[in-house]
Each structure stands twice: as C-alpha cells, then as structure tokens.
Amino acid sequence: MAIVNNRLPKEDLEALFSDIHPPFEHDEGAAIEANRCINCFDAPCTKLCPTKIDIPLFIKQISSGNIKGSARTIFSSNIMGAGCSKVCPVEKLCEGVCVYNLLKEEPIHIAKLQRYSTEKAMNNKWRLFERKASTGKKVAVVGAGPAGLACAHALSLQGIEVTLFEKEEKAGGLMTYGIAAYKVTPEFCKEEVDYITSVGGIDVQVKKELGREITLTELRQKYDAVFLGIGVGIARSLGIPGEDLEGVVDAISFIYNIRTSDYSKIAVGDKVAVIGMGMTAIDAATQSKRLGAADVTMIYRRSENEKPCTDAQFDLARYDGCSFIWLASPKEIKGENGKVKKLVCNKMKLGGPDSSGRRAPVITGETFTLEVDMIINATGQMPFEELINNSSIRNRNGKILINEAFETNIPGVFAGGDAVNGGKEVVNAVQDGKNGAKAILSYLGI
Amino acid sequence: MANLQSSFLGIKSPNPFWLASGPPTDKKINVLRAFEAGWGGVVWKTLGTQIKNVSSRYSSLNFNGKKIAGFNNIELISDRPLELNLQEIREVMKLFPDRAMVISLMADNDRKSWHELVKKAQDTGAHGLELNFGCPHGMVERGMGATVGQDPEIAKMIVEWVMEVAEIPVITKLTPNVHSVVPVGKACIEAGSNGLSLINTIQSVTGIDLDTLIPNPNVGGKSSFGGYCGPAVKPIALKFITTLAQDEATCRTPISGIGGIATWKDAVEFILLGAGNLQVCTAVMLNGFRIIRDLCDGMNNWMDEKGYQTINDFIGLSVPKLTRWEELDINYHIVAQINQEKCIHCGLCYIACEDTSHQSISKEDGYPYNTYNIKEIECVGCNLCKIVCPVDGCITMIEQRKGDEYLNWKEFQKRGLPLNDH
Numbered sequence A: 001m002a003i004v005n006n007r008l009p010k011e012d013l014e015a016l017f018s019d020i021h022p023p024f025e026h027d028e029g030a031a032i033e034a035n036r037c038i039n040c041f042d043a044p045c046t047k048l049c050p051t052k053i054d055i056p057l058f059i060k061q062i063s064s065g066n067i068k069g070s071a072r073t074i075f076s077s078n079i080m081g082a083g084c085s086k087v088c089p090v091e092k093l094c095e096g097v098c099v100y101n102l103l104k105e106e107p108i109h110i111a112k113l114q115r116y117s118t119e120k121a122m123n124n125k126w127r128l129f130e131r132k133a134s135t136g137k138k139v140a141v142v143g144a145g146p147a148g149l150a151c152a153h154a155l156s157l158q159g160i161e162v163t164l165f166e167k168e169e170k171a172g173g174l175m176t177y178g179i180a181a182y183k184v185t186p187e188f189c190k191e192e193v194d195y196i197t198s199v200g201g202i203d204v205q206v207k208k209e210l211g212r213e214i215t216l217t218e219l220r221q222k223y224d225a226v227f228l229g230i231g232v233g234i235a236r237s238l239g240i241p242g243e244d245l246e247g248v249v250d251a252i253s254f255i256y257n258i259r260t261s262d263y264s265k266i267a268v269g270d271k272v273a274v275i276g277m278g279m280t281a282i283d284a285a286t287q288s289k290r291l292g293a294a295d296v297t298m299i300y301r302r303s304e305n306e307k308p309c310t311d312a313q314f315d316l317a318r319y320d321g322c323s324f325i326w327l328a329s330p331k332e333i334k335g336e337n338g339k340v341k342k343l344v345c346n347k348m349k350l351g352g353p354d355s356s357g358r359r360a361p362v363i364t365g366e367t368f369t370l371e372v373d374m375i376i377n378a379t380g381q382m383p384f385e386e387l388i389n390n391s392s393i394r395n396r397n398g399k400i401l402i403n404e405a406f407e408t409n410i411p412g413v414f415a416g417g418d419a420v421n422g423g424k425e426v427v428n429a430v431q432d433g434k435n436g437a438k439a440i441l442s443y444l445g446i
Numbered sequence B: 001m002a003n004l005q006s007s008f009l010g011i012k013s014p015n016p017f018w019l020a021s022g023p024p025t026d027k028k029i030n031v032l033r034a035f036e037a038g039w040g041g042v043v044w045k046t047l048g049t050q051i052k053n054v055s056s057r058y059s060s061l062n063f064n065g066k067k068i069a070g071f072n073n074i075e076l077i078s079d080r081p082l083e084l085n086l087q088e089i090r091e092v093m094k095l096f097p098d099r100a101m102v103i104s105l106m107a108d109n110d111r112k113s114w115h116e117l118v119k120k121a122q123d124t125g126a127h128g129l130e131l132n133f134g135c136p137h138g139m140v141e142r143g144m145g146a147t148v149g150q151d152p153e154i155a156k157m158i159v160e161w162v163m164e165v166a167e168i169p170v171i172t173k174l175t176p177n178v179h180s181v182v183p184v185g186k187a188c189i190e191a192g193s194n195g196l197s198l199i200n201t202i203q204s205v206t207g208i209d210l211d212t213l214i215p216n217p218n219v220g221g222k223s224s225f226g227g228y229c230g231p232a233v234k235p236i237a238l239k240f241i242t243t244l245a246q247d248e249a250t251c252r253t254p255i256s257g258i259g260g261i262a263t264w265k266d267a268v269e270f271i272l273l274g275a276g277n278l279q280v281c282t283a284v285m286l287n288g289f290r291i292i293r294d295l296c297d298g299m300n301n302w303m304d305e306k307g308y309q310t311i312n313d314f315i316g317l318s319v320p321k322l323t324r325w326e327e328l329d330i331n332y333h334i335v336a337q338i339n340q341e342k343c344i345h346c347g348l349c350y351i352a353c354e355d356t357s358h359q360s361i362s363k364e365d366g367y368p369y370n371t372y373n374i375k376e377i378e379c380v381g382c383n384l385c386k387i388v389c390p391v392d393g394c395i396t397m398i399e400q401r402k403g404d405e406y407l408n409w410k411e412f413q414k415r416g417l418p419l420n421d422h
C-alpha cells in the first residue's frame, strides 16, 4: 500500500478524465432536441434557474436557427452560461422540473442545448455585448471566481472601470481550481474568462491577494465601491487524532492539484477513504478512482436519505465503483512511521431532527476500523474567517453578512457568492455577482 | 376482414389506392416496383408533346423542425418519348393485368392533337384516361394544363373533343388554382367526362434562400412558381372535393381524391367527403412505395372496427355533416375543462387564451408549477386551448347548451336576440 502517481497509462487517464457530458456531435441533434421543447409559458425550468435564463426563448432561438440570439439570451442572464452548461447540477435545477418529467419522459437536455449555443459563441468570438461609454467611476472586485467575474462584467457594461484582483495565478475561481476535471478543462476555463473580459473595461490583476498585497482600506480609498467575491477556503479540519499523518489530505487541495498539473503526476493511495457525501466529496472520490486507486470508500455520518449530493452525483461515484459506508463518523486515524494506516470510525444512528431539519447522527458507542493509506477530507469548506474579521466585516463564522442590497456593514463594500452563502453552486455565485453589480450601480447613482 | 377491392368507373383494382400521375408513374421500372409493393393502380405520368425539364425541380416547406410539411415542384409532363411510354405501358399491363392502368394526357390545344393522343393511349389497352387540366406551371404558358382547367368554356370544348373518340372511361383532373372547382367540373361533366379527379398542385413559393435571396427551387439563380402538394394541401383538397359532392350538378359523378394523402386516415377522410378512390404522389416520393402496406392495413382495421364491408359503405358519409355557417346551431355551447391529473403545467393553454382568445383561463402562481383553471363563464368554447395543449385528453370540451332548441343565425336575428356586450 502506498500513495503513488502514474497508476494508469496516459491514454486511460485521458479517457477517464474526458468530458462526462459530451456536446451534440451534429447540428441536427441540437435542432431535434430544441424542437422537442414545447416552449412553456412562465416555464418551470426558468423558475429553477438561479440566474433566470429565459430557457424557452433560447431553445426556440436554436430551433429557428438564430444561434447568435440564443447565445445572447443565455449570456445576458448568465455570463458564465458556457461554464454553467457543463457544471450545473441540472438534475436539481432546470432539467429536474422540465414538464417532460411529469410525462415520465426524458427532460429536455437544457444544459446540452445551452452548451451548443454558448460554445458556438465562444468559438466564433461573437461580440454580443457593447459597453456603454465610460462613467469615470471605478470599482474594485476582489476574487475572480464566478461571483467576481459576473459582477465585473455587469459593471463594465454600464461604463464602470473595473479592476479585478485575484490571489491565484489564473482567474476563474473554483471553476479553474475546484471543479472536477471531467467537467471542465483548464483551456476552457481560460477561454471562458477571456471571453467574459473581452468586453473591455476589466483590468484583471492576478497574484494580488487581499490582506497581503492589497488592503480593504486602500481599496476603499482608491475606488468608488468594492465587491468581495473571495469564495471560501480549504476543508474544515476533522478535529480528530492523527490528522497530521502523511496521507491525510484536504479535498480542495487534492482537486486543486489535479486541476493545475498533469494527471500522471497526481499521487493517490491504494485504499482511499473519503469523508463526506457532498459534491466535493463525490468529486474527490470519483477522481481518486479515475486516477487508479483500487478501493475508494466514502464515509458519511448520516444515512443515504440525508445525503447532500444529488442522485445523479451519487450515481457517478457508484458507477465509478466507489463503496459507501453510511452512519459512520471518523474517530481516530492511526499511522505507522508517520503514514496513515487505519481509520477508526464511530458507528452512528439517527436521532431527532437538528437545526437543518434532518435527523441528527448520534454516536452508538460501537466502532469499526478500516485499513487505508489515504484519507481525503471533504467535510465542507472553511470561510476566510481571519481575513474577514481583520477587515472588520460583519460575519457569521466567517460567512460575510450582507443586507438585501448586497452591502456589508462597511459602506460601499458589497459581497456575494460562496463568501456569503458558505458554498453553493457556480450559478448562484453568478446571480450574486449580478445582484452585487446592480446594487453597486444604484449606490453609485447610475 | 373488410374488402378493399375497388371499382372506379368500372376500372377494377385490388385496393382503392392509385399512384397519381407524376414521377412515381413515369416509367416501367417505377410502376413495376409499385405494383410489386401492392399499389392498386397507376395514373401514368402525363403524356403529350415531349418536353425538357430543368434542374433543380423540387423544394419543400419545413415546420418546427419537422421536414416537408409541404412539397413543391416545377416539373412538366413526361420528358420521355411518347412511343417509349406507350410501349412500357403495354408491357406493365401484361405483367400486372389485375391492376388499374390509367393514362394521363395533355395534348396541344387543338382537336386533332387530342384525337391522336387519345387514340394512341387507348390502343395500349389501358383502362382509362385522365385529362390533365391542372398543371400550374410550364404548361400554362403554353396554353395547356391549368389554363384549360380555369376556364369552363375551354375545358368543355376539350372534353368534347376527347369524348368524340374515347372508348374507355375518361377522368378529368381539375386544378385547385381557381375560386371554385364547381363551374369547371360542371362543364366537364356536361361535355361527357365520366369522372373527375382533384386536386392537382397549387401555385406556390415555398421559401427563399436567405443567403442568396433566391427563391426555391433555385434554377441557376432564378426560380418559378411551383406546384404545391403534400400534407399541407390536404385541407384545401378536402374542401374542393366536398364542394363537388354538395353540388346538385356534380354530386353524382365519381371523384378520385388527390392531395396530401399520406396515411390511411387521410384516405378515409377523402372517402367520407365523397371520393370513390384515392391517388397519392408526394407521400411515395418521400417514403417509397412501401407505404401502401399501412395505407391498406390501417383502412382495413378501421373498416372492421366500424363494420364497413366495402369502400362503398362509407363514401360521402360526412358530406351532409358539412353545412353552411348560417345553418349551425347557435344554442350549442361548449366550455373547456382541464383534467388536473393529466396537466403538466406548461401554461400553453393559458397564454394562448390570455393573449389571443377570451382571457378565460386563470393562473395561480406556484413554484415551480402554476395551476391553470378554466373560467367557465368567460369561455366561448373556441377549442384553442385544447389545440395547443401538449397532453392528449387533458383538455376536453364539455357541452353546456345555451338553450334546448336548435337555433340558427337567421332565426337568432329574426327574434332580435342580444349580441355580446363586451
């Protein structure tokens, strides 16, 4: 047992990490699918889209042959419409409520159609938006993730000069560094950022971290307003003995490595335990398996009914051959020569409902032990509590608090995305970015 | 099993389906394949003075991703030598003596030409002749085809010439490019035509290439009005044959129904409105001769279910059910009803009624599904919601008479009854 890289030949790795939702191969396919949509009025699919894309309209535009119009419809509601078409958990959003579900028929492949139009727009570099003349106002946006990019784009369209500060080397946020490699490629993420910023008026400054190279005080002095879209940080610690042994990794860092280097260089164990059952946990488990881990076991403290991931995400792990232990919670990690050897877990049972309304897991007193050589912790991410506290921004456990106008307790400082909601989806962050921009414009009197 | 055998003007065929004059019937190879597939008869591609066709020739109308709602062509009559056609007709008849062989004719506009052509055609032993008075393009410019079919006087004269020498049944094929087919139909019958067939194609432009701005079909940068046919023309054809079935002067003359027949249901509708047999062109051009199997089988099953033994049992049964608007019962009133169990909350009924009908559907916002209900008091029973609803049987129209007695518009006016006040 060991944690090693290069478990599989290059070609296998490439195949395993290729697009899990491939696009339409032919225009006809898109046309057939588009014509299947009955163009509902006050469509349920649109209601479930956090950015409220007019889905019946963009699909109608595909069927009428107005692909450019279709792309504009999508992007005017969701500037990351291309990325969202690849990463949105549509089974619990638009596609989950498509009226075809009520006929027990396959819902319209909304995301695939959205990808069809947006991909054409990006590949052909269609210029779908024009900036208004400069207003002379300047806004600093911190964090070039989905929230920051959406905010910057919306502001720039209205003639604001935007400076986008990003601590990493590349823009895109978790889209670039967090989302599973079989959903988006680094090239796509770069193209998407370039496409968004090609509208002009957005100066992207990478390797500029708030709290290091820049401070909030300074930003407030130099800019008319500030938007914070800094997301959340690494996984919260397990808080159990043995957590510093070699082989215990945080899911976000593990995936960050996959997204920033060659698959052949990523080391993974033989027997991997993944703690958690959320989307990050699923991505960590499936990507471990695809890197060649022999056994991947996902451990969750509640039962299958309470799992936070969707059935579609769960199936992804199931079909990748991961195993699952329900009602189990890590108690202690045992090692040998400083390396992980065993994971001791408490057996849990379900008690009364907790604050989330779900039945709370309770320790039974029984334990069991798993032989493992790698443990990936995916029990939820930690907000940047220190940074936020140091900037005197009102927060709850590090999650920034905002009012209905997306403004923090500091005048002229707005926030949105994971930094506020603690971690949802890309599409929610985009909507927050739009809302933040709107609030800033009204704050600036534009 | 019902009996599909047909006798039209005494011309026998194992089923009532003939191939209409056109590309499917323009040579021996096609017709043999058609007969092998089971077609009851053919009307051979129109013969006359040999012509030359252009390329391209066809175009079509697509609708909502569905290809070929309508089809159009700028072909002329047969472009093959007359003698070769006649020879092949003889050969085919020898191989398939039980099938109907009718020859479509269009001679130059003089008595001698018609006499010669009729004689040559009937010398083959064919069972009947069809006079093509309907071709809307190409031949018109030469004073033939639809020009003849649009003028009762000319039509009558030509039919008379034909009847002077015809020894076999003569069917006159009418053009729909007229306000009414009755005057021409009447004239042809007076002149002795044994039967009528309709419709030929309708003058049309199916569309324009939006890159080149050239209408379809493009013949070296220009186009020409083409003859429209296929599914889109069925409603027009049904209307025209009904007018003949309703008119005292034409109702006793057998009608061969043509225009947009693609399924057995279409065929049954033509018969119910007075057709004695059927002709099909576009549907086989799009799907091949094999469609005959379901045409026959579907009609057969329907006849069995209805208890009809032969086609004659239901010819024209729906004709009396088409009347003048003034005769309709104003007291008959229906209202829409939504079956909430079947409803998929698409809102299509609502927006149709709200925007363009009578604001008779209420919307109760829900997340993610709205609930829609009919406001019975407001509903005028127009059927629009039922037509747009994607779920079969979800919206039904319920009868709620406004009065017990039959009341038509004339009577309504006579009694000075009130009109709508909003």
Ligand SMILES: Cc1cc2nc3c(=O)[nH]c(=O)nc-3n(C[C@H](O)[C@H](O)[C@H](O)COP(=O)(O)OP(=O)(O)OC[C@H]3O[C@@H](n4cnc5c(N)ncnc54)[C@H](O)[C@@H]3O)c2cc1C
Pocket: A087, A088, A089, A142, A143, A144, A145, A146, A147, A148, A165, A166, A167, A168, A171, A172, A173, A174, A175, A178, A179, A180, A183, A208, A209, A210, A211, A229, A230, A231, A232, A252, A255, A279, A280, A283, A384, A387, A416, A417, A418, A419, A423, A424, A425, A426, A427, A429
């Ligand atoms: C493993 C994983 C998988 C996921 N998979 C999906 C998925 O499939 N589909 C989906 O819709 N969502 C997914 N999500 C969630 C999604 O990625 C986030 O909800 C979304 O990216 C949030 O956008 P954001 O802009 O708020 O934050 P982020 O994307 O986190 O962007 C924040 C940006 O701010 C930068 N930043 C942070 N601190 C500073 C600072 N002090 N100074 C300057 N810059 C800073 C960061 O480097 C980053 O670029 C996933 C998340 C994870 C962790």
Ligand SMILES: Cc1cc2nc3c(=O)[nH]c(=O)nc-3n(C[C@H](O)[C@H](O)[C@H](O)COP(=O)(O)O)c2cc1C
Pocket: B020, B021, B022, B023, B045, B046, B072, B073, B075, B076, B077, B078, B104, B132, B134, B135, B173, B199, B200, B201, B228, B229, B230, B231, B233, B258, B259, B260, B261, B279, B280, B281, B282, B283
């Ligand atoms: C390509 C083409 C060529 C045709 N040629 C003739 C013809 O030579 N003589 C004729 O009487 N009708 C001709 N027609 C008309 C058809 O016989 C028929 O009346 C018409 O197409 C309507 O029937 P459909 O909808 O089944 O095609 C032609 C139709 C098509 C599509």
Ligand code: SF4
Pocket: A036, A037, A038, A039, A040, A043, A044, A045, A046, A055, A056, A059, A097, A098, A099, A100, A108, A110, B346
């Ligand atoms: S719910 Fe489905 S069918 Fe209706 S508009 Fe949306 S995608 Fe189309």
Ligand code: SF4
Pocket: B335, B336, B352, B353, B357, B358, B359, B360, B361, B374, B378, B379, B380, B381, B382, B383, B384, B385, B386
């Ligand atoms: S029948 Fe006509 S008026 Fe009545 S609800 Fe339907 S659309 Fe509206």
Ligand code: SF4
Pocket: B338, B342, B343, B344, B345, B346, B347, B348, B349, B350, B372, B385, B388, B389, B390, B391, B394, B395
């Ligand atoms: S059109 Fe039919 S399915 Fe759609 S909302 Fe109306 S009743 Fe329901």
